[in-house]
């Protein structure tokens with residue numbers, strides 16, 4: 367399955383429509399519907415109150431100013447202050463409500479994206495840069511939040527104000543109304559035509575922000591190699607290219623986003639000009655009053671001011687929509703490693719005595735490369751197996767299928783009497799302990815790292831954990847750390863040697879007491895004395911534990927009950943250690 371987000375977005379015909387995006391978004395934010403409704407009521411009241419102002423002013427001019435009635439004017443002044451104060455209270459209540467809604471939305475959105483990322487398979491992470499994913503979680507969700515917390519209600523308010531002002535304009539005098547609204551119709555058409563183009567430019571800008579973040583992440587992660595090889599220039603060049611692209615796309619998006627403002631300002635001026643000219647003409651023919659013209663002009667302003675405001679809001683909407691597209695893309699992905707129903711009637715020739723069985727398994731990576739070819743073999747409980755073979759032969763890929771990091775493209779893997787696809791991740795990972803070629807440690811202490819994935823010990827007191835470590839014969843390994851179990855691990859697993867990292871990964875896996883323990887080059891960086899210690903610990907594992915050792919150094923597999931030779935994606939059983947050596951030598955000669 368293709369999980370490359372940038373390719374998936376590029377292959378799509380066009381960005382999602384505003385309506386679809388909003389519907390999907392509201393489905394996720396279902397819990398906020400009531401708050402949004404309340405905020406809309408406040409903004410509706412605020413708009414209604416503000417819109418009565420010009421009508422009252424026009425009435426005052428015709429009834430009180432022209433007849434010089436000061437008492438009426440003062441009375442009306444009091445009413446106007448009351449109306450505007452109430453409008454202010456409504457605006458405050460709405461802002462207050464939406465501030466909370468925005469923060470909760472950001473929280474929910476980031477949670478949803480992060481939880482989805484955790485559900486996705488290894489293939490997804492192989493095909494996407496971590497920096498781009500971080501940018502989606504941090505930057506793109508914030509773009510959506512900015513629109514919802516700051517712009518949405520202004521947007522709704524502007525629409526209400528425009529609608530209200532439009533109704534007043536048409537009902538006071540429909541001919542003047544049509545003249546004043548005609549430029550707005552043109553603006554609407556203009557907006558509809560350019561919106562997809564503007565959104566595309568924003569999407570390109572967010573994508574380039576993601577790529578920039580990807581470059582930064584990669585160079586920070588590999589800073590040692592960069593410094594050691596003195597290749598700062600190489601990464602500087604790549605960074606500059608990404609930064610340059612981001613700069614250009616930002617300018618392009620900015621220009622597109624700001625196009626609306628001058629056009630709306632120009633059309634608003636045209637509308638006022640039309641109203642003044644036509645209004646004066648009507649006054650001269652006694653078909654209109656001065657007070658009405660003043661009210662009318664105020665309503666034209668009330669109509670076109672929000673139109674101008676909407677220029678900025680519309681730009682925010684385009685950015686938010688482009689951001690949402692990138693988030694929705696992750697949310698719509700599904701892991702292709704779904705958990706299947708157990709089919710008890712279909713043992714399908716499974717060998718009862720086996721702990722693990724590969725049945726006619728072929729596998730190709732998402733890039734299309736066929737790596738394993740129709741492999742069949744089985745592992746029995748309590749035995750030690752070795753996988754040897756040349757670099758790139760497919761050993762780690764086989765281990766990855768056992769840990770179900772991927773599913774076979776053809777054939778089946780069975781674990782402990784069931785198709786491996788029927789296990790929940792929790793049960794499967796309890797059965798399979800996997801020590802990776804490049805162990806990953808989290809920042810914290812050795813203790814934190816031992817407890818990672820070993821929830822059963824999380825409530826243990828330090829004494830109880832020590833006892834469990836002793837029971838698993840791991841105590842002597844802790845002596846290889848300066849401060850024992852309390853030794854600090856820095857970010858990226860710094861502060862300890864590669865061999866020490868492997869020791870922690872080893873202890874972490876052994877403490878789990880899995881039925882099947884896979885060691886992928888797990889002792890490659892460990893001295894001979896410590897290696898013998900590990901060997902001893904492995905031998906003392908429960909009698910039913912099956913061990914799979916992947917190793918290049920043949921002395922590490924001397925104790926294996928069976929040796930499999932893995933080459934070019936095929937597996938051959940080597941009868942003895944000498945056979946394995948011959949196969950390796952032969953492979954070297956033939957390659």
Ligand SMILES: Nc1ncnc2c1ncn2[C@@H]1O[C@H](COP(=O)(O)OP(=O)(O)OP(=O)(O)O)[C@@H](O)[C@H]1O
Pocket residue numbers: 492731732733735737755756757758759760761762763764
């Ligand atoms: N994520 C991946 N995407 C595409 N191809 C991959 C991926 N991982 C490994 N491969 C390819 O699959 C083949 C087998 O790799 P694998 O890591 O299984 O070999 P290996 O026998 O474990 O090698 P080594 O002894 O060097 O660890 C190699 O040709 C490798 O390039």
